[in-house]
Amino acid sequence: MIKLLYTYLILWFIIPSLEVFAQAIPSVEENIPYLVTFGAQSETKWGDDDFCGIFFIVIPTKQVDPVYIRVYDPDCGGDIDEPKGAFDTKTSFTVYGGKSCWSDPDAQKTDPVGNYKSGNLLATKTFAENPKYNNSWYTFGPFNPTEGEMVNDFGGYVFKIIAQGVSGDDGNLYKYFISTSPDENEAIEGVNSFAYEYTFRMHDNANNISHIYPYLDDKVVSVNISDFDWDTDGLIRIVSVAKNGITAKVSGEGNWVSSEHPIVTEEKNASLDIQFIKAKGVPIKNNNVVIYVRNQYGKLLPFYVTPIGGIPKFKGKINATKINANKIKK
Ligand SMILES: [Ca+2]
Numbered sequence: 385m386i387k388l389l390y391t392y393l394i395l396w397f398i399i400p401s402l403e404v405f406a407q408a409i410p411s412v413e414e415n416i417p418y419l420v421t422f423g424a425q426s427e428t429k430w431g432d433d434d435f436c437g438i439f440f441i442v443i444p445t446k447q448v449d450p451v452y453i454r455v456y457d458p459d460c461g462g463d464i465d466e467p468k469g470a471f472d473t474k475t476s477f478t479v480y481g482g483k484s485c486w487s488d489p490d491a492q493k494t495d496p497v498g499n500y501k502s503g504n505l506l507a508t509k510t511f512a513e514n515p516k517y518n519n520s521w522y523t524f525g526p527f528n529p530t531e532g533e534m535v536n537d538f539g540g541y542v543f544k545i546i547a548q549g550v551s552g553d554d555g556n557l558y559k560y561f562i563s564t565s566p567d568e569n570e571a572i573e574g575v576n577s578f579a580y581e582y583t584f585r586m587h588d589n590a591n592n593i594s595h596i597y598p599y600l601d602d603k604v605v606s607v608n609i610s611d612f613d614w615d616t617d618g619l620i621r622i623v624s625v626a627k628n629g630i631t632a633k634v635s636g637e638g639n640w641v642s643s644e645h646p647i648v649t650e651e652k653n654a655s656l657d658i659q660f661i662k663a664k665g666v667p668i669k670n671n672n673v674v675i676y677v678r679n680q681y682g683k684l685l686p687f688y689v690t691p692i693g694g695i696p697k698f699k700g701k702i703n704a705t706k707i708n709a710n711k712i713k714k
């Protein structure tokens with residue numbers, strides 16, 4: 385009972401503060417170790433369907449000081465990245481702002497086709513294997529917040545960062561932090577980030593559950609969840625105020641599957657918690673996976689790194705306390 389109370393207090397005090405300061409991509413709530421982008425000559429069955437990862441960053445209008453976009457381990461080589469033969473992969477990271485960087489329809493698709501590089505190119509750098517950037521940060525910026533695209537619906541200026549596998553056949557693992565400092569990770573109040581497709585690395589340890597949190601607006605009546613190259617690694621489970629662990633279809637090696645799930649009124653204007661639960665038996669290592677979620681009109685739903693409205697909890701006898709306690713321990 386005391387343990388339960390303690391967990392409750394942790395949830396009460398820690399989660400709201402995480403919601404305000406959430407500049408790590410992936411975030412603590414997602415418990416995803418790394419994003420991954422493979423080189424352009426890679427085989428998709430290694431877990432990346434299109435060798436391109438796109439994130440949007442929303443800087444609230446109240447932020448007047450410059451911001452920096454920092455990339456951890458941008459090079460492809462060394463201990464974190466995934467080699468195929470020798471490391472020979474080049475990855476470009478490019479920051480865009482300005483009108484249309486988000487609002488161009490091609491920027492909001494799952495595949496990098498058409499004018500997905502829309503907006504003003506603000507900064508770019510291409511990385512090969514480079515010990516200087518192994519296990520360390522590279523900083524883009526400073527950017528004036530107003531260099532982003534003002535989008536009233538998001539309440540701020542939107543920037544876009546595209547990671548693209550230029551050449552090679554290895555997997556580049558990396559993560560981001562949005563900071564007020566070029567040298568350190570200094571959180572900015574009210575920043576949030578989202579993507580329409582996530583390509584990420586799972587933990588090797590089967591006790592870790594990773595999450596993504598697509599936001600359901602009031603028009604969503606069903607979601608279609610698509611996942612790629614899950615390698616039959618356990619379950620993909622859906623939790624919300626009305627769902628207590630319904631499972632989505634899971635993919636095998638190098639294939640897409642999708643499954644449709646109705647959404648009820650209570651689940652609207654809130655986030656869905658999609659949980660990636662590894663199999664406990666044979667350990668599956670270095671599992672990279674891709675996921676996106678569409679509504680009944682085929683429109684992609686954004687996944688916010690800090691779930692809008694908080695992490696949804698089933699209003700019933702769900703064992704969510706245990707799941708969240710497990711996550712917060714890290
Ligand atoms: Ca290689």
Ligand SMILES: [Ca+2]
Binds near residue numbers: 456457458461465558
């Ligand atoms: Ca890397």
Ligand SMILES: [Ca+2]
Binds near residue numbers: 430614615671672673
């Ligand atoms: Ca995989």
